[in-house]
Amino acid sequence: xxxxxLETPIINRFxxxxxxxxxxxxxxDVIEEIHKIGKEKELExxxxxxxxxxxxxxxxxxxxxxxxxxxxxxxxxxxxxxxGIIGKDDIDTSWEPPLLNRPQICAINxxxxxxxxxxxxxxxxxxxxxxxxxxxESAKLTSLVxxxxxxxxxxxxxxxxxxxxxxxxxxxxxxxxxxIEPYTFPKTTKRxxxxxxELVSAGVISRDIDTPSSIGSITxxxxxxxxxxxxEECKRVTDALNEAGLPTDNNNSETCMFISEDPTTGFSIKxxxxxxxxxxxxxxxxEMPEFIFDYFWEALTLAxxxxxxxxxxxx
Numbered sequence: 344x345x346x347x348x349l350e351t352p353i354i355n356r357f358x359x360x361x362x363x364x365x366x367x368x369x370x371x372d373v374i375e376e377i378h379k380i381g382k383e384k385e386l387e388x389x390x391x392x393x394x395x396x397x398x399x400x401x402x403x404x405x406x407x408x409x410x411x412x413x414x415x416x417x418x419x420x421x422x423x424x425x426x427g428i429i430g431k432d433d434i435d436t437s438w439e440p441p442l443l444n445r446p447q448i449c450a451i452n453x454x455x456x457x458x459x460x461x462x463x464x465x466x467x468x469x470x471x472x473x474x475x476x477x478x479x480e481s482a483k484l485t486s487l488v489x490x491x492x493x494x495x496x497x498x499x500x501x502x503x504x505x506x507x508x509x510x511x512x513x514x515x516x517x518x519x520x521x522x523i524e525p526y527t528f529p530k531t532t533k534r535x536x537x538x539x540x541e542l543v544s545a546g547v548i549s550r551d552i553d554t555p556s557s558i559g560s561i562t563x564x565x566x567x568x569x570x571x572x573x574x575e576e577c578k579r580v581t582d583a584l585n586e587a588g589l590p591t592d593n594n595n596s597e598t599c600m601f602i603s604e605d606p607t608t609g610f611s612i613k614x615x616x617x618x619x620x621x622x623x624x625x626x627x628x629x630e631m632p633e634f635i636f637d638y639f640w641e642a643l644t645l646a647x648x649x650x651x652x653x654x655x656x657x658x
Contacts, residue, residue: 348393385608392632395486397500403525408495416491446512456492503624529647531623542642545601546570554589605634
């Protein structure tokens with residue numbers, strides 16, 4: 344299938360952006376129309392943007408950085424080839440290895456000092472068949488990005504609960520001792536979250552407030568285009584709750600939204616991301632392409648740097 348990383352609704356949106364009507368046309372017919380108007384290169388670019396897509400992002404660093412002999416992306420790639428983990432011809436490709444009960448690389452791309460990896464492992468589940476059960480196996484894919492150079496950090500693009508497993512996998516790839524534990528950043532404090540929203544021009548569209556009462560939590564949802572951080576009605580509601588003895592300064596989570604456009608294709612995405620204060624992670628509402636990840640993780644790293652600068656000033 345052409346453009347294997349693009350779901351049909353995304354192809355249809357891209358087509359409409361460039362004046363192609365989709366109606367009841369098949370995926371193949373829409374693609375053919377896109378080719379006819381000379382937009383196949385932009386569509387292929389968008390396809391690559393979704394190769395390592397995910398709903399999840401968390402940033403991790405090792406306390407002492409990466410090993411001296413694996414300080415660059417090329418050194419890392421050479422090490423994987425020398426150890427037989429990947430072949431020399433596997434770089435910038437994807438493949439389908441036999442499924443195993445442990446993670447293994449099935450795609451790897453090097454872009455500057457960044458290495459993008461897709462990891463696959465066997466996923467088994469039981470389904471009913473006649474009077475019994477049968478086991479179905481499928482491929483579970485997860486993306487990881489290793490940033491070399493001055494950054495020396497890892498993007499886990501998996502659910503936060505799986506980061507421990509993939510951290511062990513990364514340690515093996517990076518020749519790091521199993522006792523070395525990475526830390527995640529930035530901390531999901533209200534201050535940091537507010538700064539991230541400022542950096543990506545996002546507004547808060549939902550807030551779940553934990554109240555010390557028998558009603559548990561209260562969720563505020565905004566109308567379209569309303570930012571709860573600056574909305575006067577929201578302020579009046581929270582003031583009333585505070586006056587009633589229900590403090591509103593302890594949030595379980597917030598959902599924020601921003602719109603970003605890819606300059607190469609003109610494709611824009613309304614992006615919602617969820618901040619879980621209790622468990623300390625960020626999550627998008629749907630799988631996002633690379634240009635959204637670039638935009639978002641740069642905001643995360645800048646927010647972290649500003650936090651560190653403030654700490655140093657106060658020492």
